Amino acid sequence: MKCFALIALLITANVSCKKNVKGETQLYPAPDPVGTYAKGADVSWITEMEAAGKKFYNNAGEQQDIFKILKDKGMNTIRLRVWVNPSSGYCNTADVLAKAKRAQAANMRLLIDFHYSDSWADPGQQNKPAAWANQDFATLKTSVYNHTVEVLTVLKNNKIVPEWVQVGNETNNGMLWNDGKASVNMKNFADLVLSGYNGVKAVDPATKVVVHISNGYDNGLFRWIFDGLKNNGAKWDVIGMSMYPSASDWAAKNTQCLTNMNDMISRYGSEIMICELGMPVSDAAACRDFIKDLMAKNKSLPNNKGLGIFYWEPQSYNSWKDYKLGAFDDSGKPTVAMDAFLP
Structure with missing residues (x-):
């Protein structure tokens, strides 16, 4: 009994x-049901941090699993990056699966972020994986498709199906340079995005595809990229944005971001997600206010087009990897910035 x-x-x-x-x-x-607002974090560093001996604590000082701490702070979703063949092994398919299993065990939803690189892909670098370096463009498109399908199939075989998948990370000027550099050949970039999109849908048609650009306040950048993608036959479901303002300019940039989000909806009909955000850990109170304001703006979008908001590596305390935009203090406990995600 x-x-x-x-x-x-x-x-x-x-x-x-x-x-x-x-x-x-x-x-x-x-877990929050599908369709509810996503409040999450990218914690792709977590396995590497734990291997280095990092521990995490709730605000009461009790050591806990990072996924429980985040869940108790109101988060319901995890974002994980995927690298093709990283030298360290971290963020490869096996490592992503291990973290995705932990997210699922914590009843958290999932956003998968394909970088299509062996290391960081961002506005300043979009390097091809070493194994793809000498491929012609037709083969490169096939490699994007196959890699996308292979990783998502591994997850699906373990009964894990992400709600969202990014095809590229902060692709302000395309990806897989120079073939897919948007300023050189927008059609090539669009073809690569379409290959990724088709790969995602081949594994699960219900998974939503995200194209992710940084500087969510820069409407000119977003119009250039998404006009170019649309005019060259690419497909996507969600427009993803990054926001990394300072304590002094976040209010102005959030206002600009709201204008941009509304324009993206009226122009393309897309849903909008803030895939990354952060602020210096020393400005935790300002960061809390920034997040709450941006979340409210994202939620205010018409027809529930605002899908969610993600802190990038909030658990990176003690300036892990010299990263200073986390949301945990030097004792491994959440700062007040994390209170923005509470109900």
Whole structure:
């Protein structure tokens, strides 16, 4: 009877019982249903941080699994980057699967972020994977498709299907340079995006495809990229944005971002997601206010077109990898910036 009573209690409380990474039993709130607003974080560094001995604590100072801490702070979604053949092994398919399993065990939803590179892809670098470096363009398109299908199939075979998939990361000037450099050949960039899109839909047609550009306040940049993609036959479901303002200019940039988000909806009919955001950890209170304001603006978009908002690597305390835009303090506890995600 005690067992049945416990099960009934868990159902009534809308929680589930899961094993954490240490094999300890923990209670997690049930996942938010598909269609609810996504509040999340990219924690792709987590396995590397844990291997280096980093530990994480709730605000009471109790050591906990990072996924539970984030969940208890109101987050319901995890974003994970994918690299093709990284030298360290981190962010390869096996590492992504391990982290995705932990996100699923914590009843969190999933956004997968393909960089189509062996390392960082961003506005300043979009390097081809070494294995693709000498491929002609037709083969390159096939490689994008095959890599997308292979990774998502590994996840699906483990009963993990992401709600969203990015085809490229901060592709302000295209990806897989120089073949897919937008300022050189927008048609090539569009063809690569379409290859990624088709790969995603081949594994699960319900998964939404995101094209992600940084500087969400820069309407001219977004019109150039998405006009170019549309005019050259690319497809996408969601427009993704990054926002990294300062404590002094976040209000102005959020206002510009709202104008841009509304323009993207009226121009292309797309849904909008803030795939990355951050602010110096030393400005935690300003960061909290920035996030709450941007979240409200994203939620205000017509027809529920605002899908969600993601902090980029909030757990990177002690300036991990010299990154200073996290949202945990030097003792490994969340700063007040994380309170922005609370209900």
